[in-house]
Amino acid sequence: MDIELYMQTLGKQAREASRVLSRASTATKNHALLTIAREIRAASDTLKTQNELDLAAGKEKGLEAALLDRLALTDSRIESMAEGLEQIANLSDPVGEISDMRYLPSGIQLGQMRVPLGVIGIIYESRPNVTADAAGLCLKSGNATILRGGSEAIHSNQAIAACIQSGLEQAGLPTEAVQVVETTDRAAVGQLITMPEFVDVIVPRGGKGLIERISKDARVPVIKHLDGICHVFIDSKADLDMAEEIAFNAKCHRYGVCNAMETLLVDSRVAATILPRLAARYQSESVELRGCEKTRSILTDIDVATELDWDTEYLAPILSIRIVDGVDQAMDHIHQHSSGHTETIVTEDYTTSRRFLAEVDSSSVMVNASTRFADGFEYGLGAEIGISTDKLHARGPVGLNGLTSQKWIVLGTGQVRV
């Protein structure tokens, strides 16, 4: 198989399909989404049979249990995929939305119209449900998609792809609107990320290693999410009951997620009061605490946090704690160690809250709320294709709007430049 030729063919087909998709009506796109959902439910047995092939191969290859779990398609996961597509059908269509139409001194009327990006390449790892989720979001936003899933999920992904193809066809849309790469050859990824003539943007979903590799080699823009090293800062003017609940929730609600707190910053003026209360809560959940020297003078039985700790996304029941002298030192720590994902301050002080909001340079900055809210569903985007820690284009949770662009439109009555 000539991978270069194969990928270019997919690219050309996607580019042509994207023209059709960009002008497809909301009703047609929703019809396709709902039909795909129905096809997925109807194909439940086939999906599980194909998934069994992947699981068997994975076991043979010695994949670890967590990976096998992510790979597995159960009845409830199949139902979730179908429901996810139905939810996307219910979201309002961003394409064609016109905003800010205003008259200018020359007499022209200027505004902006939301339009699809064109062709989106999605590169992901073991979870086969991404195939349906990502295809659904791209379809609703009028984009053609080329999906490249993990080689360990190839049979599952192709079975899902068959449902998608069938739904597209029944809705009268080109089946090339969503294409799943059929080879597990790694060269296909290298090709996909270096075809700016056919692919407008790449969204990688997976581990940090995958994302770094792709960002390094890509010749098209990448909407990416690296670390989630999130901070909560308890200010001296915090409501300490509120601070305790937020700091507990931000760490313990879920451990393996990017918007969980990894480092707690506490103002020295309230540390002696709040830290023992918090330590008791954390220890009840068996969270391992690591602290700076000042922290250890209050919580005497915890380990020391090293420089490395401040830069680590644990994704685990581990928390590093640092005592700081005021908001400036807290923001300096964040500036130095944050991954730019999400930071929260707990405070009742007006000026301090405004400064934190304005000066902290992260994709989400919060006052008196848990970092766990930084999420497409919580933000009301309906669904998210990922969370971007980049600054250009999409920042933070990326929903349908993040998969679109805006062009300028001008309505005139014969104006010419003089």
Added chain:
Amino acid sequence: MDIELYMQTLGKQAREASRVLSRASTATKNHALLTIAREIRAASDTLKTQNELDLAAGKEKGLEAALLDRLALTDSRIESMAEGLEQIANLSDPVGEISDMRYLPSGIQLGQMRVPLGVIGIIYESRPNVTADAAGLCLKSGNATILRGGSEAIHSNQAIAACIQSGLEQAGLPTEAVQVVETTDRAAVGQLITMPEFVDVIVPRGGKGLIERISKDARVPVIKHLDGICHVFIDSKADLDMAEEIAFNAKCHRYGVCNAMETLLVDSRVAATILPRLAARYQSESVELRGCEKTRSILTDIDVATELDWDTEYLAPILSIRIVDGVDQAMDHIHQHSSGHTETIVTEDYTTSRRFLAEVDSSSVMVNASTRFADGFEYGLGAEIGISTDKLHARGPVGLNGLTSQKWIVLGTGQVRV
């Protein structure tokens, strides 16, 4: 001189300065802009003396007359630079603008705050006025800048830089907020575009060769503008008097600009009526016409347009003309040959105008107005750092907003995820 070390030092300094600049008040930034304008006017003689050095060296190197003209700093150009900075001071400050604050079911209040991008690298060619313009726009939008002008303008650029430094200092801002690269070594550009840790975005301004080179090698996002192959389509339902004025203006108002029309598309049903009228207008301005075979059956004395013509940005008094059968064929031609900059339809037909607006994928799409309006000043942006033909982030004329990003902000009253 160790170029790598030198550029990294500039980068580090810019990164630090950007933190100060991002929280500088509107008043402080305006004070700096107005002071720089005053310094530039006061330094007029020095600027001209330093510019003489560049002009003399340019003549010696045998630079062509057009290039020398662009390089020259006259009294009126110096005054324009100062006025440009005063205009930027008058623009409203985009930084900190909060939009769309809304309450969500969880009780949190979510919105978006406009923030600077951070550090912007500007790479440009001979015009020294870009030094002041670009520095001004970046400063107002709260970004630190590293400017790398053409080697032929090095003395002029450094003299302007001295005015900028002085203005920053008098306003109490770090002088590292605007840094002009002091070496003419080409390796400095290579270094500037591959330091994602210090530079957030690159804006190249210059010829296509420069921009292609930079896009190819950059490891940071590039806001770029390649060709401006703009089209006007005269629909069968056009008001032909209006069509004549727009098609004439789009070509003849100025030739060497990116928003000038390069190809005229005419519906076959009105070609025999409108083309002779337009040909007379173009010939009065000595515009060379090249046409498809159908066009040449009406305008019998013009040359044939080859496939190459459809893909050429003439930037000159040359126009290619093609007769098409309806809006679909016109849009197919545009899809195939446009650079995605600006396209206009002239029509009185409701459905055709809506289809053209929705389906043409260019940064500006117009109905009944000259392509020449696609410009930051005409769009009311106040000034532009360039025109982007990319789809991600900024599309079309890039003003202050294009140099900023939006972060999410969340205001809570103690909410946690359940």
